[in-house]
Amino acid sequence: MDKKIKIGIIGLGAMGKGHYKNIKTVPEFEITALSDVNMDGMKDYSEAKFASGEELINKGDVEAIVIVTPHFDHVPLAVAALKKGLHVLIEKPVSVQMKDAKILLDAHKDKGRVVACVFNNRTSQVYMKMREMVSSGELGAIQRVNMTVTQWFRSDAYFKSAGWRATWAGEGGGALLNQCPHSLDLLQWITGMPKRVTANVGFGKHHDIEVEDEVTAILEYPNGAVGTFVTSTAEAPGLNRIEIAGDQGLLICDNNNLTYTRNEVRAKKFLKETEERFAVPPVWNVSIPAKVPTFDELHQNIHRNFKDAILKGVAPVASLQESVNSLELANAMLLSGFLNKPVDLPIDSEIYAAELEKRMKTSRFKKG
Numbered sequence: 631m632d633k634k635i636k637i638g639i640i641g642l643g644a645m646g647k648g649h650y651k652n653i654k655t656v657p658e659f660e661i662t663a664l665s666d667v668n669m670d671g672m673k674d675y676s677e678a679k680f681a682s683g684e685e686l687i688n689k690g691d692v693e694a695i696v697i698v699t700p701h702f703d704h705v706p707l708a709v710a711a712l713k714k715g716l717h718v719l720i721e722k723p724v725s726v727q728m729k730d731a732k733i734l735l736d737a738h739k740d741k742g743r744v745v746a747c748v749f750n751n752r753t754s755q756v757y758m759k760m761r762e763m764v765s766s767g768e769l770g771a772i773q774r775v776n777m778t779v780t781q782w783f784r785s786d787a788y789f790k791s792a793g794w795r796a797t798w799a800g801e802g803g804g805a806l807l808n809q810c811p812h813s814l815d816l817l818q819w820i821t822g823m824p825k826r827v828t829a830n831v832g833f834g835k836h837h838d839i840e841v842e843d844e845v846t847a848i849l850e851y852p853n854g855a856v857g858t859f860v861t862s863t864a865e866a867p868g869l870n871r872i873e874i875a876g877d878q879g880l881l882i883c884d885n886n887n888l889t890y891t892r893n894e895v896r897a898k899k900f901l902k903e904t905e906e907r908f909a910v911p912p913v914w915n916v917s918i919p920a921k922v923p924t925f926d927e928l929h930q931n932i933h934r935n936f937k938d939a940i941l942k943g944v945a946p947v948a949s950l951q952e953s954v955n956s957l958e959l960a961n962a963m964l965l966s967g968f969l970n971k972p973v974d975l976p977i978d979s980e981i982y983a984a985e986l987e988k989r990m991k992t993s994r995f996k997k998g
């Protein structure tokens with residue numbers, strides 16, 4: 631094999647350890663450096679260790695890094711890595727707010743450096759098929775999209791388990807920033823970005839927390855389609871369901887099970903042409919086989935793609951440009967909740983920053 635890509639991991643917490651294990655399955659990578667502000671957490675590892683991400687970037691023998699720290703550090707570390715000419719894989723979300731994401735987008739000048747994000751669910755056959763059915767026109771014009779992800783039940787004990795959790799200054803948001811980035815990414819990846827968002831947001835509605843624990847958003851799309859996005863960290867039992875109603879039929883993904891009820895005649899054509907008052911188009915019930923990968927397989931797909939992007943110039947599964955869309959959606963929903971009014975996309979990132987700043991100033995979490 632040709633020379634290996636020397637890679638470092640910044641942040642060796644729960645996910646960082648997962649990245650370590652999964653990167654090891656890709657022979658083209660050699661993990662040469664690790665960094666965590668908690669040096670103790672790295673004592674069982676033999677690679678070179680650094681007490682900060684900045685130190686690893688500046689002194690480590692690396693060509694690429696994976697950033698697996700809490701959200702606020704993603705952008706400063708990625709910008710520092712690009713300055714050193716490194717390739718960067720960033721855990722989701724790219725950042726806490728669009729203002730910071732734009733700093734990173736501006737810093738990514740050398741397109742020979744790969745900047746990709748860990749949106750591993752995009753490599754699942756289930757969501758790839760959904761996207762294909764929409765983008766190929768199989769579903770016809772989209773009329774309605776509903777996504778309900780309420781399977782994120784969290785106890786008070788979870789939120790109390792670390793001081794930064796669910797605070798404006800420590801985490802920069804709640805369910806939308808922590809639990810929902812994958813869902814928001816899939817939503818926009820499959821059906822595109824809405825042009826307007828109106829959200830009812832519950833801040834600390836069910837838990838003793840500062841940030842959002844319940845969101846119901848109405849999404850308006852450029853083609854006139856209307857959608858909803860619903861999430862909660864207090865609903866039990868929860869749901870994980872996407873419904874896309876197109877002219878050709880109804881596609882449902884319920885906990886990774888895909889079903890398609892296909893109209894024999896497109897709905898709009900049928901309603902214009904039938905002479906019967908209560909007739910509905912006859913349908914075919916189509917079940918769509920799709921393998922559901924394991925969490926580790928999804929991550930390995932991302933690592934292999936990152937390697938191919940570096941070595942062969944293939945497109946990242948989730949490029950930086952596209953990865954900020956889920957952040958834009960999360961910020962838009964929160965901004966609508968802050969201001970109690972509809973918000974047009976793209977959002978005004980300065981207004982969002984000012985609103986977030988107000989909340990960070992009175993946050994119970996103080997950075998040490």
Ligand SMILES: NC(=O)c1ccc[n+]([C@@H]2O[C@H](COP(=O)([O-])OP(=O)(O)OC[C@H]3O[C@@H](n4cnc5c(N)ncnc54)[C@H](O)[C@@H]3O)[C@@H](O)[C@H]2O)c1
Nearest residue numbers: 641642643644645646665666667668683698699721722748
């Ligand atoms: N893609 C996925 O499926 C998935 C799943 C869970 C979490 N995540 C993401 O992974 C990231 C980390 O989450 P986690 O659950 O591992 O958190 P964690 O708290 O378990 O780990 C974070 C680690 O980063 C270290 N750290 C903090 N600041 C640092 C810095 N500046 N330099 C070096 N180390 C630093 C901490 O000491 C800690 O060990 C988050 O962005 C989270 O959203 C992604």
